[in-house]
Amino acid sequence: MKHYSVLLNESIEALDIKPEGIYVDGTLGRAGHSTKILEKLTTGTLIAFDKDTDALEESKKLLGVKPILIHDSFATIGEHLDELGIDKVDGFLFDLGVSSPQFDDADRGFSYRFDAKLDMRMDQTQTLSAYEVVNEYNEDKLVDILKTYADERYAKGIVKAILKHRPIETTFELVSCVKEAYPSSQLKKGHPAKKTFQAIRMEVNNELKDIENALQDAIKYTKVGGRIAVITFHSIEDRLVKQRFNEVATPPKVNPRIPQIEVSQPKFKWISKQIKPSLKELDENNRSHSAILRVIERTEYDG
Ligand SMILES: C[S@@+](CC[C@H](N)C(=O)[O-])C[C@H]1O[C@@H](n2cnc3c(N)ncnc32)[C@H](O)[C@@H]1O
Numbered sequence: 349m350k351h352y353s354v355l356l357n358e359s360i361e362a363l364d365i366k367p368e369g370i371y372v373d374g375t376l377g378r379a380g381h382s383t384k385i386l387e388k389l390t391t392g393t394l395i396a397f398d399k400d401t402d403a404l405e406e407s408k409k410l411l412g413v414k415p416i417l418i419h420d421s422f423a424t425i426g427e428h429l430d431e432l433g434i435d436k437v438d439g440f441l442f443d444l445g446v447s448s449p450q451f452d453d454a455d456r457g458f459s460y461r462f463d464a465k466l467d468m469r470m471d472q473t474q475t476l477s478a479y480e481v482v483n484e485y486n487e488d489k490l491v492d493i494l495k496t497y498a499d500e501r502y503a504k505g506i507v508k509a510i511l512k513h514r515p516i517e518t519t520f521e522l523v524s525c526v527k528e529a530y531p532s533s534q535l536k537k538g539h540p541a542k543k544t545f546q547a548i549r550m551e552v553n554n555e556l557k558d559i560e561n562a563l564q565d566a567i568k569y570t571k572v573g574g575r576i577a578v579i580t581f582h583s584i585e586d587r588l589v590k591q592r593f594n595e596v597a598t599p600p601k602v603n604p605r606i607p608q609i610e611v612s613q614p615k616f617k618w619i620s621k622q623i624k625p626s627l628k629e630l631d632e633n634n635r636s637h638s639a640i641l642r643v644i645e646r647t648e649y650d651g
Contacts, residue, residue: 351448352633353380355641358623359441359577360384362643368392369438369574372429373415374422374562377447379407385441386414395432397422399471399553403447421471421554423561429569436571442562443579446470446549448635458549460541463520468549478548482522483515497550497584498543505529506544519545546582559585563592567616570646575619577643586640593618597644615650619643 359381365371367390373382376398385394394415398404404417411417418428422442429437450470451458457467457478468478485493487507494503509525516522526541534540550556566576576593580586597616623641630636 351378354639363439371439374442423558426565437569438574440566440576445581468552470553493551494547497547500543575645615648616644
């Protein structure tokens with residue numbers, strides 16, 4: 349199946365790549381974005397991260413030795429940049445979430461469409477998998493995960509069904525628990541297990557915390573004139589990115605009672621508050637439907 353990189357041209361354009369610059373692709377995947385970044389570099393450097401060893405192996409075949417490929421979470425970007433002796437970066441790209449190859453490989457257990465062992469690990473070397481989350485977490489924690497990571501309104505009922513049927517070994521057993529808890533009137537409105545799978549996957553892969561750390565590092569290491577571009581796929585991660593970007597790029601509201609000299613001005617500016625896929629892309633790639641690209645640029649150093 350053809351690999352489709354979401355918002356590919358839009359994100360590369362938004363990064364405004366300098367041929368001699370240093371760029372970080374936090375989410376290498378199958379190297380769609382990394383390939384385009386490399387095409388624009390002459391003496392520049394690309395450093396790309398992925399938690400998934402398959403992504404690194406497959407991308408290495410495509411990209412050869414030109415980029416620095418790192419098997420680690422993008423939450424550790426800062427540590428790796430320090431080790432490499434890099435103190436400023438011209439651009440960061442994050443194309444968040446699960447890749448199509450991860451979804452489409454039934455054995456990885458990400459998809460409610462295939463029956464597989466409960467897994468959902470992006471990083472195959474990590475010990476925590478969906479099996480432990482579903483079978484070992486207590487009721488309150490599971491309800492909290494379903495609500496916080498997916499706004500699942502039937503969280504309590506789903507978790508009750510999970511507790512009743514434990515041990516749950518497979519994706520289809522988990523889907524059955526969700527269906528048992530869903531009112532029949534809601535069963536036909538999209539796939540009922542979509543939110544539950546999203547929430548459990550986010551817990552297994554520590555997704556929100558990783559994004560928070562990555563944005564903090566990206567903000568710290570971006571050069572003046574450098575940019576940070578993030579593609580999100582659902583409202584929970586998008587809200588986090590939007591809030592963080594607003595904190596650093598949106599000027600504070602003017603309060604006439606506070607002298608303006610005391611109000612710290614933003615060190616970034618918005619380049620694009622939201623870019624969505626073209627009609628052509630939406631037509632060609634179903635996965636693009638929920639994608640949003642947000643981009644900021646550093647205008648000044650802190651302090
Ligand atoms: C949507 S895909 C990226 C696709 C890529 N841009 C392309 O064009 O091929 C997301 C990738 O990011 C990886 N990933 C997600 N969260 C990560 C994290 N915290 N650290 C490192 N890699 C991560 C996933 O394993 C997956 O391969």
